[in-house]
Structure formats: C-alpha cells, structure tokens
Amino acid sequence: MAALFYIVAGVAVLAALSVVLQRTPVYSALSLIVVLCSLAVLYLLIGAEFLAVIQVIVYAGAIMVLFVLVIMLLNARRETPGDRSRLAPLLGAPLLAVFLAEFFFVIVKQLPRGSESSAAPLDSGPAAIGGLLFRNYVLPFEVTSVLILVAILGAVVLAKKEL
Amino acid sequence: MATSSEAISLLLVTLAKVAVVLFILLTAIAYLVWVERKVVAHIQSRWGPYLVAPHGLLQPLADGLKFLFKEDIVPTEADRLVYWLAPFLAFTLAFLSISVIPFGESFQWRGHELFQITDLNVGVLFVLAVTSLGVYGIVLAGWASNSKYPLFGGLRSSAQMISYELSLGLALVGVVMVSGTLSLRRIVELQSGVWHAGSHSTFLPHWNVLVQPVGFLVYFTSAIAETNRVPFDLPEGETELVAGFHTEYSSFKFALFFIAEYANMVTVSCLATLLFFGGWLGPVFGPSWLHPLLSVFWFCLKVFCFLFFYIWMRGTLPRFRYDQLMAFGWKFLLPVGLLNILVTSFLLAWQSS
Numbered sequence A: 001m002a003a004l005f006y007i008v009a010g011v012a013v014l015a016a017l018s019v020v021l022q023r024t025p026v027y028s029a030l031s032l033i034v035v036l037c038s039l040a041v042l043y044l045l046i047g048a049e050f051l052a053v054i055q056v057i058v059y060a061g062a063i064m065v066l067f068v069l070v071i072m073l074l075n076a077r078r079e080t081p082g083d084r085s086r087l088a089p090l091l092g093a094p095l096l097a098v099f100l101a102e103f104f105f106v107i108v109k110q111l112p113r114g115s116e117s118s119a120a121p122l123d124s125g126p127a128a129i130g131g132l133l134f135r136n137y138v139l140p141f142e143v144t145s146v147l148i149l150v151a152i153l154g155a156v157v158l159a160k161k162e163l
Numbered sequence B: 001m002a003t004s005s006e007a008i009s010l011l012l013v014t015l016a017k018v019a020v021v022l023f024i025l026l027t028a029i030a031y032l033v034w035v036e037r038k039v040v041a042h043i044q045s046r047w048g049p050y051l052v053a054p055h056g057l058l059q060p061l062a063d064g065l066k067f068l069f070k071e072d073i074v075p076t077e078a079d080r081l082v083y084w085l086a087p088f089l090a091f092t093l094a095f096l097s098i099s100v101i102p103f104g105e106s107f108q109w110r111g112h113e114l115f116q117i118t119d120l121n122v123g124v125l126f127v128l129a130v131t132s133l134g135v136y137g138i139v140l141a142g143w144a145s146n147s148k149y150p151l152f153g154g155l156r157s158s159a160q161m162i163s164y165e166l167s168l169g170l171a172l173v174g175v176v177m178v179s180g181t182l183s184l185r186r187i188v189e190l191q192s193g194v195w196h197a198g199s200h201s202t203f204l205p206h207w208n209v210l211v212q213p214v215g216f217l218v219y220f221t222s223a224i225a226e227t228n229r230v231p232f233d234l235p236e237g238e239t240e241l242v243a244g245f246h247t248e249y250s251s252f253k254f255a256l257f258f259i260a261e262y263a264n265m266v267t268v269s270c271l272a273t274l275l276f277f278g279g280w281l282g283p284v285f286g287p288s289w290l291h292p293l294l295s296v297f298w299f300c301l302k303v304f305c306f307l308f309f310y311i312w313m314r315g316t317l318p319r320f321r322y323d324q325l326m327a328f329g330w331k332f333l334l335p336v337g338l339l340n341i342l343v344t345s346f347l348l349a350w351q352s353s
Helices: A002-021 A025-045 A049-073 A084-110 A126-136 A138-159 B004-043 B059-069 B080-100 B123-144 B148-179 B184-189 B213-226 B251-276 B290-316 B322-352
Strands: B194-197 B200-205
Touching: A002 A025, A025 A049, A025 B080, A025 B123, A049 A126, A049 B123, A049 B148, A126 A138, B004 B059, B004 B080, B004 B251, B004 B290, B059 B251, B080 B123, B080 B251, B123 B148, B123 B184, B123 B251, B148 B184, B148 B213, B148 B251, B148 B322, B184 B251, B213 B251, B213 B322, B251 B290
Parallel strands: none
Antiparallel strands: B194 B200
C-alpha cells in the first residue's frame, strides 16, 4: 500500500508540474486530468471509494471536459512568450518561495508526533456523506447551489445580448 | 491484512479473470459486428456478408486482418502524441467499466468470486465515472487530427455526451433510491422473486423495470446517445461530417475506435440488464451444478436482446438533427428524469411513513 501511495503521489506531483510547465494548453489540461485522477486513486487508497468516484465524475468527467472543449474552440496552439512574460519569473520567484515556505511550515506543524496515526477511520460511504451534507452542512450546501445558479444566469446574460 | 500468498493468489486469479473476460468480450464484439451487418442487411432485404465461410461467419476475422495490414496514415499537421493517445484512451476506458459487471450469481472458487472481476460497493458510480471519461477519446481524436470535420465531430460529441450524461445519471438515481445500495450485485439480488397481488403470487418477476418504467426509458434513450448510436449518431454523421471524429484515423487506430464503440454498447446493455431487468435472474432448473451456468446464460440472453434492439433501431430510425438532439436532451429527457426522482422519493417517503 505504501509503495502504491508513493508511486501515485509521484505521478500527481509530476503531472502538476507538467500543468504549469507545458506550453501547449491542451497538454496542460491533460496533465491536470492526470492530477485529478491520481488524487482519486489516493482517496481509494485511504478507503474513500465514494469520494474517489465522485472526484472522477465531477472534476475529470465534467469540469475538465468543458476546459478541453473551450481550449479546442479557441483553437489554442503552442503559446509564444510575449514581452511582458520576461517579467513573470522576476516577480513570481519570490512569491513562489514565500508560498513554499508557508506550505512546508503548515505541513511540518500538522505532522503527527510519533509513528502511530491519530486519525480515527471515518465512515466515507454515500449514506454518511449524504447525512453530513443534508443535516450538518445543509446551509452551505444550498448557498453553493444558489451561487452556481447566479453564475449560470450571469453567463446567459453576458452571452445573449437580447433576451 | 492479507498475507502475501493470499495477495499473490488474488492477483493471479484476477489476472486470469481479466484475460478470460477480455477474450470473450473481444470475440463477442467481433461477432456483434457480424450480427449487426447481417441483421441490418436482412432489414433492408439484402444478404449481407456471404463470401467468407458459410453465411460470412469468418468475416470478423477477415476484417480484423485487413485492419492490421492496412497502411497507418498519420496527417502531417496532426498533434502526434494526442493523436496516438486518443484511440488507446477510448479503447481502455470502454473496457474498464466491464470490470465491475457481475455476469452471474455469486459462484465462489477457493474464496474467489468467479463471475465478476471485482465487486465495488460503488459499482454504479464507477461505471458512470468511466463513461464520463470516455468522451476524452473522441474529443482528443477530433482535436489532434487538426482537420475541420474531425474537430466538428469531436465538438458535437462532447456537447452531446455532456448533455445526455446528466439524464443518464438521473435515471439511475431512481433505481438507487429504490434499492438503497450502489453495489451492482446487491441491486440484482434485491430484484429476485415475483410480484404479489394480495395473497396470490403472479408470474411477473420483481424487476426494477416495473418499479421504474420511466427511469428505464430515460436511461436507455440517454444510453443510446452516450454510445453515439443511431438515431443519435451525430458525431459521425457521414452525410455532414465525412466520418466525424475518426475521419483521419486509419488501420488499427480506427479499429480501436470501432471496438470501443461496440464495447460501450455492451457495457450500457449490461447495465440496463443489471439495473432494470434482474441481471442474471431467470428460471432455474436441473441439477445444482447447472444453476451458476444458467444464471450466466440468462444474463447473456438479456444483454443480447438489448444489443439486438440497438441494431434494430439502426435499421429503422433516421438520424436526428443536431438542434433537435439538444432540445430533446435538455428540454424533455432531463425534466422527465427529475420528475421521476421527485415522484419516486414521494412514493418512498409515503411507503415508509
């Protein structure tokens, strides 16, 4: 299990790097799909089958299809760096360093002391997740759906000049 | 934790099961193509394949050899990597969902389930997830060919598959609500027995199609659209788009798309059988060693009926227009699917109170 974790985690990190480093937008999108699928495998490894499958359906199967579709519609081929993109590394490098330092700080702080894992196994079945969503977190859940509805309406208003 | 010898035997048995299922499925698909050509030919008062062996029975073999030996042409402007990736993606994903399909009643051999590669407790969702990824094969093929007809085909099919995936998922929700489980094996087991009218038992089996008739119609209609078959085969509408997303593919890469389409047909037929038509359940008779085999036989027979229906539709119906297809999916199937869920949940709540 541990070996599988390191392999999948390695694939996820490499694919994530590829998302940023690729010059062709379609390759970036495909790398992102690999990242999302390897995250799903990581969920599977901790026994969260439902979450893993939902991750694939929602992110890889729905959202990324739209990304790929838009990239194809714009017919975006290989990017050529413009004048201002030379500035990007100068500004980006310090920000990246700050972000990474913060990231590692948080991770080291969160690491459990000693070898035993402290987290109790959670019930991650569909019934448990459904119960949480519709009892404990029903307000955030409904507010999110209203937010998405607003986004849809906004898109319709922007796209259609005459309604 | 399983010991290492158990793990190794599990691995070996699983690999053997995968090999057997793959072999049977590929052969079945080859002959499904033959059946399709024969049936459509007879619908149109023709003979169909007749030259290779009696009744063209070896035609699939001849076709396969032809695909293997044809020249593999890659367009010069194509995106090489994605162009290669697309057919393999389509093929792999088409076969992946078969891994959770149970082919017969539980039949153990030394603790290993023989008639199913793996029993996932979220089997229904797994099939949906794999189906939702299947669109990439088509989209990427259309884009990577760098040619206008494949691009149109790819765009059309992605729009179509995204639209009909919604109604497909909604149609399954009804069955899942009635069964209360996402495991395919459990859903079939819950459909055993017959209906009772008062104190009399009728001959009608307790299949989900009688509990969820609307759900079944929505499921099967969306499934036909998902698999890009007539009357929803717009991604490859040959009168408008030459051959759609696979126009620029030749030789074995084309064969991979071809096999993937038929494998998807088999998958959705299996799912329809399991979820709505009682899977492997059927009349059981004879000595006890015959029972597991009979269950597999009933399952295959039901799946074949669905596949025949697919072919029958192809020989009967004309193709939809693109705007009709979209309007039908969003303005008819989706509301009907939602309404079905609403009615089902009201009935379930009324029943339990």
